[in-house]
Amino acid sequence: MNSRLTGPEPTEALEPDSAIRLLEAMQRARQFDKLAVALQRQGVVAGYGQAEGQEAAQIGAVWAMRDDDMVFPSYRQPGVALHRGVSVRDMLRFYSRHELCTWDWRACRFAPYAVPVGSQLSHAVGWAMADRARGGDQVTLAFFGEGSASQGEVHEAMNMAGVYRAPVVFLCENNGWAISTPFARQTASSTVYVRAEGYGFRGVRVDGNDVLAVAAAVRDATVAARAGLGPSLIEAVTYRLGGHTTADDPSLYRPDHEFEVWRRNDPIDRFAQVCVSLGAMEDSAVEIIRERVYGEIRSAAAEFAEEFGV
Numbered sequence: 001m002n003s004r005l006t007g008p009e010p011t012e013a014l015e016p017d018s019a020i021r022l023l024e025a026m027q028r029a030r031q032f033d034k035l036a037v038a039l040q041r042q043g044v045v046a047g048y049g050q051a052e053g054q055e056a057a058q059i060g061a062v063w064a065m066r067d068d069d070m071v072f073p074s075y076r077q078p079g080v081a082l083h084r085g086v087s088v089r090d091m092l093r094f095y096s097r098h099e100l101c102t103w104d105w106r107a108c109r110f111a112p113y114a115v116p117v118g119s120q121l122s123h124a125v126g127w128a129m130a131d132r133a134r135g136g137d138q139v140t141l142a143f144f145g146e147g148s149a150s151q152g153e154v155h156e157a158m159n160m161a162g163v164y165r166a167p168v169v170f171l172c173e174n175n176g177w178a179i180s181t182p183f184a185r186q187t188a189s190s191t192v193y194v195r196a197e198g199y200g201f202r203g204v205r206v207d208g209n210d211v212l213a214v215a216a217a218v219r220d221a222t223v224a225a226r227a228g229l230g231p232s233l234i235e236a237v238t239y240r241l242g243g244h245t246t247a248d249d250p251s252l253y254r255p256d257h258e259f260e261v262w263r264r265n266d267p268i269d270r271f272a273q274v275c276v277s278l279g280a281m282e283d284s285a286v287e288i289i290r291e292r293v294y295g296e297i298r299s300a301a302a303e304f305a306e307e308f309g310v
């Protein structure tokens with residue numbers, strides 16, 4: 001646990017050491033994703049919900065939090081888990097062996113995955129209110145998807161958070177699709193963030209493939225929440241490049257051209273280009289980081305395979 005009063009300024013991400021750590025965290029998420037898909041195809045992992053393409057929305061958000069702030073995930077944030085110190089081994093146990101939560105979630109400040117969609121928002125509001133009642137100054141971050149935003153429980157959680165000014169950041173990863181349901185079929189509204197006004201708190205829409213934009217929005221939200229100004233709803237517009245899970249074939253419902261547009265908007269490539277063009281790292285460092293993280297994930301997977309005999 002560290003003693004920072006707030007998360008880092010988003011601009012700190014462009015200081016060379018921070019830029020490397022941030023790019024590493026995004027790469028770790030990406031490489032874990034590739035590993036989990038490969039292990040599912042080999043029959044080791046039972047099922048996996050892909051997060052490829054959503055690394056900026058996820059890592060940018062957790063980057064802006066204080067280390068002791070609690071995170072409530074849905075089921076698609078393995079990179080956030082790894083960033084919070086959950087081991088590759090424990091993530092693989094979850095996906096391959098149906099062991100629900102083998103990580104020390106209190107120590108990692110990363111709650112157990114929540115599969116009933118939207119249920120984690122009530123948990124987050126309860127956690128935030130309990131911490132404040134005990135005199136704490138944590139801010140709680142809750143991830144959810146734009147499909148989950150249609151759940152009644154999400155309304156209940158946001159309404160209560162607004163009434164009690166709970167220090168919560170609601171981070172909606174609007175990846176365009178809830179399994180095969182497109183956003184236009186999810187709601188008649190063109191955005192999610194606009195709902196915040198109805199609950200009486202701040203709502204912001206950001207480019208969810210720009211890690212610095214997400215970090216800046218979440219950072220502002222944590223400062224407001226810690227100052228007693230209540231929750232925020234941040235809609236990070238992003239895209240799931242893979243399937244909903246390894247049991248899904250998105251080519252059956254998603255137009256190819258849409259995928260191609262988002263493929264060219266890869267959040268990791270974008271951040272790497274920003275770092276290089278602003279001089280935070282050399283061109284060659286980008287590949288070195290990718291290779292290093294790939295090696296780290298591979299050896300953790302080998303240890304998992306040895307321990308569990310898979």
Ligand SMILES: Cc1ncc(C[n+]2csc(CCOP(=O)(O)OP(=O)(O)O)c2C)c(N)n1
Pocket residue numbers: 074076115116117144145146147148149175177178179240244
């Ligand atoms: C209460 C509940 N109803 C239905 C489901 C089945 N289900 C699993 S994922 C999903 C879509 C969720 O989409 P979204 O919230 O946009 O998140 P994403 O999967 O895109 O990250 C649904 C309906 C569920 N898990 N829980």
